Amino acid sequence: KNQVEQSPQSLIILEGKNCTLQCNYTVSPFSNLRWYKQDTGRGPVSLTIMTFSENTKSNGRYTATLDADTKQSSLHITASQLSDSASYICVVSHDQTGANNLFFGTGTRLTVIP
Amino acid sequence: KAGVTQTPRYLIKTRGQQVTLSCSPISGHRSVSWYQQTPGQGLQFLFEYFSETQRNKGNFPGRFSGRQFSNSRSEMNVSTLELGDSALYLCASSDWGQGRSFLNTEAFFGQGTRLTVV
Numbered sequence: 001k002n003q004v005e006q007s008p009q010s011l012i013i014l015e016g017k018n019c020t021l022q023c024n025y026t027v028s029p030f031s032n033l034r035w036y037k038q039d040t041g042r043g044p045v046s047l048t049i050m051t052f053s054e055n056t057k058s059n060g061r062y063t064a065t066l067d068a069d070t071k072q073s074s075l076h077i078t079a080s081q082l083s084d085s086a087s088y089i090c091v092v093s094h095d096q097t098g099a100n101n102l103f104f105g106t107g108t109r110l111t112v113i114p
Numbered sequence: 115k116a117g118v119t120q121t122p123r124y125l126i127k128t129r130g131q132q133v134t135l136s137c138s139p140i141s142g143h144r145s146v147s148w149y150q151q152t153p154g155q156g157l158q159f160l161f162e163y164f165s166e167t168q169r170n171k172g173n174f175p176g177r178f179s180g181r182q183f184s185n186s187r188s189e190m191n192v193s194t195l196e197l198g199d200s201a202l203y204l205c206a207s208s209d210w211g212q213g214r215s216f217l218n219t220e221a222f223f224g225q226g227t228r229l230t231v232v
Contacts, residue, residue, distance in 0.1 A: 036223075043118070043204050043223030044157075089157065106156035 002027040004092050006105035013112055017080055021108045023073040023090035031093040031101075035064050035075050038087045038107070047075070047088075080112045116141065118207050118224035126230045132193040135227045139186050139207030145169075146188040147221065148180060151202040163188050195231045202226045 004025045013019050023033070032051045036044035048057045048064040050073070057064050061078045077084055090105040119138040127133050139146050147170075148160040159172040163182035182188040186207075192199055206221035 041225070041228075043120075043206075043225050045223070046220050049220065091157075102159060104157040106154075 002092075002094060002103050004090055004103045004105040006088075006090050006108050008108060009106075010109040011111070013080055013110070015080060015082055015112050015114050018076065018078050019080060019110065021075045021077075021088050021090075021110070023075070023092075023105055025071050025073070025090070025092045025103070027071075027092040027094045027103050029094055030068060030071070033064075033066055033073050033093075034091045035062070035073075036089040036091060038089060040086070044089055077110075080110075082112050082114065085110060085112045118205060118222050120203075120205055120224035120227050122227060123225060124228045124230075126232060127195050129195055129197060129231055131195050132191065133195060133229060135190045135192075135203055135205075135229075137188045137190070137205035137207075137224055139188070139205075140222055143207040143209050143222075144186050145208045145210050146182060146186065147206045147208075148188070148190050149204045149206065150174070151204055151226070152200075157204070160190065192229075197231050200229060200231045202228050 007022045030052055032049055034049045035047040037047050038044040047059050047062050050057050050066045052068040055066055063076045066073045087107040087109050089107045092103045094101050121136045137146055145164045147162040149157045150160055151157045160174055160178055161168055161180050162170040166182045177193045180190045204223050204226045206223045208221045
């Protein structure tokens with residue numbers, strides 16, 4: 001069964017600290033993996049997109065890693081800011097044919113406190 | 115460039131009623147996808163329209179339907195509303211299928227419509 005699991009479900013960190021969010025998937029065959037940031041009450045915004053041949057991709061203070069062999073991805077946030085408080089959603093696609101082949105994790109709710 | 119616009123932002127409906135949600139994609143984008151987001155289930159794919167044709171469909175009952183107009187604007191309709199239909203409904207637009215590989219296509223989401231069924 002194609003599934004995407006994220007951990008932890010929620011996380012609270014102090015401003016300025018780093019954190020790492022995890023995404024494990026069983027989607028096969030794998031096409032690409034995306035991380036989205038969703039602020040409360042707003043639509044998700046794409047952070048990174050990675051194909052199976054990419055191990056690391058950065059977007060400012062966000063760095064995503066992908067291990068296609070173990071089917072794991074992580075999103076590392078460096079020097080967190082209050083504005084990083086949001087839900088982070090991992091999305092895995094298993095082929096190139098359509099949007100309905102996207103599998104969504106339920107997200108990690110990150111809260112950054114001063 | 116204007117983003118994806120969804121209207122209305124909030125809706126309260128009674129069980130048994132029907133509702134229509136609207137989504138205007140980014141100018142030039144012909145693909146519009148709809149998603150239902152609930153706290154327990156996360157994002158679930160409803161359907162995708164491209165150039166006025168439904169291209170892909172998720173596993174939702176026939177009460178959920180949609181359409182797309184020639185200007186790429188899309189509407190989603192839910193008939194005979196049930197309490198479980200309460201959710202955030204998101205639409206996303208992309209230029210997938212317009213000469214770009216799905217691998218590199220980004221989906222841009224709207225702010226969503228928060229539907230509450232009472």
